[in-house]
Amino acid sequence: MDLRGVATPRRSIRRALSRAPWSGLVTRDTHSASPGRQQGRCSVSTTRRQALARTGAAGAAIAFSGALTELFAGTAAAQSTGGSAGYGPLVPDPDGLLDLPRGFRYRVLSREGDPLPSGEGAVPSNFDGMAAFPSRRHGHGHGRGHGHGHGHDGVWLVRNHENRMDSRVPVPTVRGVTYDPAAEGGCTVLHLDRHNAVREERVGIAGTSTNCAGGPSLWDTWLTCEETEYQAGEAGYTKDHGFVFEVSFTRERPTSVEPLTAMGRFQHEAVAFDPRTGVVYETEDAFDHPFGLFYRFLPEKPRGGYGSLHAGGTLEAMRVPDVPDLSSVTEPGTGFDGIEWVEVPDPLARKTPIRHQDFGRGGITHAQKLEGCYWGGRSVYFVTSFARRSDGSERDHFGQIWRYEPHRNRLTLVVVFGPDTDVQLPGDEPDNICLAPSGGLMVCEDGAGAQHVFGVTRRGTVYAMARNAQNTGTPEKPAWGEFAGVTFSPDHRTMYVNCYTPGTTFAVTGPWRH
Structure with a gap:
């Protein structure tokens, strides 16, 4: 396929926008910014407590309705106990793998280097x-959120492998699911029964590179x-x-190795779908100045089902008027209208x-290392990782969580992670995020030293949910033991999470609803 020849005709784009359900949203032509255009309005809270009290989204899956507690004070003792919020202090794992609160237990589902049960090679790194x-006894489902009804019979996991060239364990090249035989990244697929025993583990797609995050589609496929x-x-x-790339986890619906070119070629991190309109939001994890952008993709066939994203669409980038760099915003509750x-x-x-x-004349808005992205309630939430002045960003912080509300066309800074903020985690650099069964968030840490999965409650309290005991950033257990891929089973009874290296997938069960 000649990738350089792919384009969506402008006339076709106009037709799609005119009939699409998002046609009432704000759009701007690249070079036609009018001098009289409406400027983005910025509202800044007077205190963090007041700000967070105002940022709860009515009807949303999460709402931060109080001040974020400075739970961890940066001491070794505070880091090891995790304080008293959430599910209680972390208990050291005698097996040295995963520290969890009392009452929780884990099961190792997969380890890098072990033989794949499919016989295709070794589990990639x-x-x-x-x-x-959700897995069903009677065929494949028709969309997200159908995992609670009749026929639920276990879980499918689709897992990325962020392999570059010369990786420790490449994704095996398998006929029919390999894009570029020279590339070593891709995805593996695990099929679990209702007790989290592995029924099947195989290659989902191969020949891709640096598969970082992604997101589930509205029709139960994985976008890597x-x-x-x-x-x-x-x-x-x-x-x-x-x-x-769109990855199907069932053999009845083969994975296509053709890239979704209209969604852009850049340093992709994650995606999230608006279930009402079918708009796809995308984050860019660019490491160098001027850093990445926050995008939305307007499909030619919104909510069109498996393979429909290949029909093309329009890719747009977010501009916050008069804000060239989101890292300059450090006050939670700060909001921008007129996006x-x-x-x-x-x-x-x-x-x-x-x-x-x-x-064009208005430029575009950048952000330092855009990371995880998910849809909750009527909003899309996305993470930006650390900002340092030495990197060309405007402020120092350990990361941010932003909320964009399409129905209000409003962007709000929900959380800022230390230093000198109300959220001082024992580590830094938030990465992958997901909704927790009890509300609030689970946030994977990707920083220095010991790595954690942190929870953020509905009231804004931060607590440690898990700590990687394999890899703590010490000379004996070196760094790069970040957590990634945190997600929950459709019945909300199991948290699945990866240790990046040594590659390990855990299933964590316990009193989640308490």
Whole structure:
């Protein structure tokens, strides 16, 4: 497939926008910003407590209705106990794998280097983003949220492997599901019974690169994202990379190895769907200045089912008027109205990376390392990781969580993680996020030292849910033991989470609803 020849005709785009359910949302042509355009209005809270009290989303899956507690004070004792919030202090694991609160237990589902039960090779390394889908006795379902009814019979997990060239354990190249034979990333698929015993484990897609995160579609497939921008002929690759791929976990519905080119070629991190409109939101985890963008993709066939994203669509980037860098905003509760969406000039980034392209007189809004992304209630939430002045960003912090409300066209800073904030985690750099069964969030840490999964309650209290005991950032147990891919089973009884390295997938059960 000639990737450089793919384009969506502008006339077709206009037709799609005119009839699509999001046609009433704000859009801006790339080079037609009017001098008289409405400026984005910014509201800043007077105190963090007042700000957080105002940022709860009515009817949303989570709501922060009080001040975020400075639970962890940065001492070794505080880090090891996790305080008294959440499910209680973490109990050291005698097996040295995963520390959990009392009453919780884990099961190891998969380890890198072990033989794949499919016989295709070894379990690949660098476990990253992941999602859980319901398994049914009578065929495949028709969308998210159907895992509670009749016929539920276990869980499918689809797991990314963020392998670059020269990885420890590459994803095996398997006929029919390999995009670029020179690339070593991809996804594996696990089928679990209702007791979390592994029935099946095999390659879902191979020949992709740096598969970081992604997200579930509305029709129960996994969109895996390449966090790279290498083109064919660079670094040993034979095809262009930096795309999104749709992965099916059932054999009845084969995975296509053709990339979803209209969704853009950039350093993808995660995606989230608006279930009402079918709009897909995308984050870009760019490491260098001017850093990444927050995107939305308007499909030609919104909510069209498996394979429909190949029909193309329009890729737009978010512009917050007069805010070139989101890292400059550090007061929780700060909100911006009049968000603009600007069409990306060249989604395939043939010559220039998207974040460096010309978005007209108003420019475009960047953010430091956009990470996890998910839909909750009527809003999309996304994470930006640490910002440092030495990196060219405007403020120092350990990360942010933002909320965009399409129905209000409003962006709000919900959480800022230390230093000198109301959320001082024992570590730093939030990454993957998901909703917790009791409300609130689960946040994977990707920083220095010991790595945690943190919970953020509905009231804004932060607590430690799990700690990686395999890899704590010490000389004996070196760094890069981050958590990734946190997700819950459709019945909300099991949390699945990965240790990045050594690659390990855990199933955690316990009194979640308490």
